Amino acid sequence: MDDAAPIRDISSAPPAAWRRIDLFAIAVRFQSVIGLVLVAIGGIIFSPQRHGHILFLAPDNIANIVRAVSETGIIAVGMTFVIITAGIDLSVGALLSLSSVLTATIMTTAGLGLIPTILFVVACGALFGAIQGGISTRFRLEPFIVTLAGLQVARGLALVISNNQYINISYGEGPGLAPPVFAILGDRLFNNVVPVATLVFVVVAAIATFVLNFTRFGRYVFAVGGNERAARLSGVPVTLVKVSVYGITGLVSAIAGIVHAGQFNFGSANDGTGYELTAIAAVVIGGTSLFGGAGSMVGTVAGAVMLGALANILQLNNINAALQLLATGAIIVLAAVLQSLVRRREGLGR
DSSP states (O other): OOOOOOOOOGGGSOHHHHHHHHHHHHHHHTHHHHHHHHHHHHHHHHOOEETTEEGGGSHHHHHHHHHHTHHHHHHHHHHHHHHHTTOOOOOHHHHHHHHHHHHHHIIIIIOOOHHHHHHHHHHHHHHHHHHHHHHHHHTTOOHHHHHHHHHHHHHHHHHHHHTTSOEEOOBSSSTTOBOGGGGGGGOEETTTTEEHHHHHHHHHHHHHHHHHHHSHHHHHHHHHHHOHHHHHHTTOOHHHHHHHHHHHHHHHHHHHHHHHHHHHTEEOTTTTTTHHHHHHHHHHHTTOOTTSSOOOHHHHHHHHHHHHHHHHHHHHTTOOHHHHHHHHHHHHHHHHHHHHHHHHHTTOOO
């Protein structure tokens, strides 16, 4: 009988090759942070100047960037949970508009106070999302189809409730007036620099980061996205987790709708269009895998800010809005390609 084949000494493998692979994987993992740094550098280089000052770095401009990404950033936080489970939610933009209409209508006509209004709208958003998750899971329907229908339902409800009219919010005491404290959502704090909407975004992102990284539910989310069958066999309540992540997305979309109404002092059934695509882009650019099982809340936040900074740079240079869409689309495709390459290196892709 022939001797067994000698065991290959892996230490003879070219160390430089292993380093390249490791560096590539690390670069993809932190692609949103790297992209944000590159965009910031590009903003400084290509920014117009006024009186010798770089407009991109002006405090007011930075405040405008973080304020502009607050609503889509809040939505992206919830979308991260869904995409980690290998799902998708296309209804978030329409749900934002429905929530803004509900907020404006209830505060100006129903006479409810601020806290009851917020709790009611947030509960409606969470219920709407959970119903979508339940339908998708119970009937084994693709989330794309269910949430696309949800988009139409939410937009239709917003149109019916508002009668396709702007619901203006006026502040004061008495019938038809909203509590003056609600207007704080449109203000800036700390010497008029930090938008309140951004603080809401930061708080939501911080809570979501804790839940995803330090709780049993967060571990379940990763498990379901990584291998649903194995998770089920391991005792993970897969159905409950799936319903819950869509409920979370609905909840944060409602929060974004409340922030929207507070920032602009009205509710509109036509707002929020395209927000779902921006949120998905932030999540994908942030390194969350479209195949499920991997993701980072910090990456999502960085991805959202990066998209906002890129749009701001193009606006400062009077670049056509169509080119902004092209640039965003190219970045999304690049992020997806990088994810696919990593999966192939790890032997997970086809």
